[in-house]
Amino acid sequence: RKEVEQDPGPFNVPEGATVAFNCTYSNSASQSFFWYRQDCRKEPKLLMSVYSSGNEDGRFTAQLNRASQYISLLIRDSKLSDSATYLCVVRSMNRDDKIIFGKGTRLHILP
């Protein structure tokens, strides 16, 4: 099993729709979880951290399921500007502080 797995997509979604991404991780000792957004030819930027109780930021909701070792990202009322690649990031709090990036899920919002 890969350390962090994401569906590569692309997800082609009409504007205004709701879209959900899942990400699974293999290391049960992982402590911190993030969703990053990467636009074409740009650096990854933090979209949101993912907390155990789940958290929401505007149209974006992130959930963590430690028992099943997956995190999710829900985007409601999608906008054209949401088109990007979404990276799942898992960080382990140990001596090496390993940070593992998923390969990303591409999202295309269609007008």
Add this chain to the structure above:
Amino acid sequence: NAGVTQTPKFRVLKTGQSMTLLCAQDMNHEYMYWYRQDPGMGLRLIHYSVGEGTTAKGEVPDGYNVSRLKKQNFLLGLESAAPSQTSVYFCASSYPDSGSGNTIYFGEGSWLTVV
């Protein structure tokens, strides 16, 4: 706020040439990282550093060397460039993870082509 700054942004090298990519951060972060990103491969860790004077190998270290002489700087060297090292290189930095989810900050990337 400069954040993480990489130089140069673009470079074309001939096979066998050497070069150094510089990463500088002004956030007093302990940890710094060098990644490369190739189409369909995602971000792959080359080398990283958990503090001034320390470096460690990541997932794909061969053909690269690094140095962290100052806390704010992390240098990535290519001693003898090969076409397989054509890629986009990202530097990143962060505080150690305390379990509260410290963010990883990225530079804007350095586009390197080896011909």
